[in-house]
Amino acid sequence: MNLITTKQAIINRYRRAAQDGGKRYWEAKKKLEELKANEDKYFKPEYSRRLGELTLELSDAETEAKRMIQEAHEAAARMIKADYSPDGEAINDNTVKLLKSGIVLSSAEIDNLLKNAANNTMRRIIADYADTNGISYTGKVPTEAERLEELEKMDGMARSGLQRDFYYTDVIANSDQFDSVAADNLSGDYTEA
16 A cells, blocks of 8 residues: 555545544534523423433443544554555565666655655665765655654544534534645655545
């Protein structure tokens, strides 16, 4: 799986978890708030029973939403780890021959090779070549640890939809807005398809 696919797959998993979990949570919260606003319309025992049911429903919805976000995190971590596993099948022999040829490549040529590298194995080979030969390049090649750390930002974003209803409505429930904000949380210059 290449970084482009991995990044979009991570965003998709978090979007589904945040939207589905958040929707159930905010629906339960709305029912509880409506009950509290209309307390005077219920007999005391009926109100107490409904209050207990809806409080439990809200708690269950929050627990389920957090579980879904955790599952998205775990799946994303597995994708990242798989993406960073060296893969001999992913090596482009022509690019490796070029790097071993003795031709000193320019920064622009390294940037072009990085931009066109189809996978992380090749990105690592190209970046290592550039670093070894003191060639600077503008493209960022994030490490596995950096990518895994970014999942904390994704978790925070997804959980924010459970804390602020306007954030859920404006960002989480709006797929285009979610994708835009989520893409900003994941580093690298590999967002072009």
